[in-house]
Amino acid sequence: MTGKGWLGWGLIGMVAAVGCSLGEQVDTDAPVVGITSPKADSTVSGNVSFAAQVLDGFGVAKVEFIVDGVVVGEDLTAPYSYNWNTRAESNGPHGLRAQATDLSGNVGFASISVTVDNTRQ
Numbered sequence: 001m002t003g004k005g006w007l008g009w010g011l012i013g014m015v016a017a018v019g020c021s022l023g024e025q026v027d028t029d030a031p032v033v034g035i036t037s038p039k040a041d042s043t044v045s046g047n048v049s050f051a052a053q054v055l056d057g058f059g060v061a062k063v064e065f066i067v068d069g070v071v072v073g074e075d076l077t078a079p080y081s082y083n084w085n086t087r088a089e090s091n092g093p094h095g096l097r098a099q100a101t102d103l104s105g106n107v108g109f110a111s112i113s114v115t116v117d118n119t120r121q
Helices: 003-021
Strands: 032-037 047-055 060-067 070-075 080-085 092-102 107-116
Touching (some): 047 060, 070 080
Antiparallel strands (some): 047 080, 060 070, 060 092, 092 107
């Protein structure tokens, strides 16, 4: 290895060290998600607001609304919500999940169960 090659690598190492020492922040924390509507273990029918609150220090890219493992909606801006038409679902228990992805790609979620009852709809 020549002195010139070593100097090049030395500069790269020095720049990396300076970048780290300048307090460059790396986001490794998942967003904190809470489902605000509907309430867990509730019985729902018709059109229902499926809503979530998301906290993240670096910013939220999107929130996906998932019913029984299938993405049924997405919202890119707060307040995060989706108008869920429960008439498209069978009567009975269903799993809901709100999944948030932050600007760094970290994912957080919250899950609840509800019962759909559209027998009077």
